[in-house]
Amino acid sequence: MFVLERPAARIAASSRRRLPMPSRLRGRFSLILGTVILLLLALACIGAPLLTSYPPTAIDAINPLAPMFSKGHLLGTDEFGRDVLSRVLYGGRYDLAIAFGATAVTLIVGTLVGLVAGHVGGRTDTVIMRIVDLFFAFPFIVLVIAIIASLGSSLINLFIALWVVSWVSYARIAHGQTLSANRYGYVVAARALGFSHLRIMFVHILPSVLPGVIIFAMVDAVGNVLLGASLGFLGVGIPQPTPEWGSMISEGQNFILSNWYLSIMPGAALVLLGVALSLIGDGLSDLLRPAR
Numbered sequence: 357m358f359v360l361e362r363p364a365a366r367i368a369a370s371s372r373r374r375l376p377m378p379s380r381l382r383g384r385f386s387l388i389l390g391t392v393i394l395l396l397l398a399l400a401c402i403g404a405p406l407l408t409s410y411p412p413t414a415i416d417a418i419n420p421l422a423p424m425f426s427k428g429h430l431l432g433t434d435e436f437g438r439d440v441l442s443r444v445l446y447g448g449r450y451d452l453a454i455a456f457g458a459t460a461v462t463l464i465v466g467t468l469v470g471l472v473a474g475h476v477g478g479r480t481d482t483v484i485m486r487i488v489d490l491f492f493a494f495p496f497i498v499l500v501i502a503i504i505a506s507l508g509s510s511l512i513n514l515f516i517a518l519w520v521v522s523w524v525s526y527a528r529i530a531h532g533q534t535l536s537a538n539r540y541g542y543v544v545a546a547r548a549l550g551f552s553h554l555r556i557m558f559v560h561i562l563p564s565v566l567p568g569v570i571i572f573a574m575v576d577a578v579g580n581v582l583l584g585a586s587l588g589f590l591g592v593g594i595p596q597p598t599p600e601w602g603s604m605i606s607e608g609q610n611f612i613l614s615n616w617y618l619s620i621m622p623g624a625a626l627v628l629l630g631v632a633l634s635l636i637g638d639g640l641s642d643l644l645r646p647a648r
Contacts, residue, residue, distance in 0.1 A: 387639025393632035397625070401448035410439035412446035412599045424617050431621055434607065438597075444621050447599035450511060451629060454584040455577040458518040463573045465519070466526025471565060473527070474534025475557050485531065491524040500583065501592060509595045514587065518580060525576065526569050533565040540564070567644035574637030578630045585626055601626045 400407065410429075416437030424432045431440040473484040491499075503517035537543055538561070546556050587593035588602025596603065601622040608618025 390635025404445035408442040410442040443599035459577045462522040466523035467530045470527040470530025474531040537561045537564040
């Protein structure tokens with residue numbers, strides 16, 4: 357007689373039994389530190405109107421290239437007299453949107469596709485995974501640039517390009533995890549009891565798949581932010597004069613020796629966001645993956 361056990365509870369109990377205490381503490385510390393940094397960064401960007409009185413696109417022709425700590429301009433101004441602090445804070449909204457908006461959709465779509473392919477199997481699995489292999493045959497950034505070049509430069513089109521291309525990584529991870537979960541005792545028991553495919557996929561298999569894809573999502577979020585900044589640096593990202601950290605770094609490179617803060621400040625914000633997401637991913641990895 358089979359004894360069914362909720363897979364999520366089973367995984368959590370197994371993790372608590374097998375994960376060494378130092379690793380768990382390290383995972384919690386990384387997760388808490390990364391979350392605190394991310395929340396502070398997000399609050400600063402969302403509360404930008406409270407931290408600066410200048411619109412990010414306001415031009416001050418009288419004070420171009422003002423140095424840091426100038427009167428009224430804590431981080432100085434760019435070549436058009438636009439306040440750097442204002443542009444960094446407002447620009448962070450777009451990079452945070454890329455990190456979470458683009459990543460969330462690809463995570464959901466890719467996980468569902470991989471889950472269905474791995475569980476159903478047969479021709480469905482073959483067709484879906486051949487499509488995934490087809491996407492992997494082309495360089496990722498080339499596909500993104502080609503889509504944006506076809507649709508035009510905008511935040512929405514950047515999202516569309518990432519949605520079209522990025523889901524395949526999640527599909528492959530979820531597919532592999534699903535194939536492994538199909539052999540678990542509680543999944544075999546659920547099939548023997550005649551449970552529906554939807555119940556088996558979403559109640560018994562999905563909890564086993566989620567830790568892997570969530571951990572990868574944190575890494576992918578960092579990659580999406582860097583990709584958005586790279587496209588902005590290349591001039592095919594979010595169009596000017598909208599502030600975006602990558603385009604700000606590109607604009608400031610001509611003044612790197614005389615007004616270094618024009619590139620360093622958005623670059624430092626970009627690094628800080630990447631560090632926060634990496635710490636969260638590292639913490640989740642230690643907490644969700646049982647020690648071997």
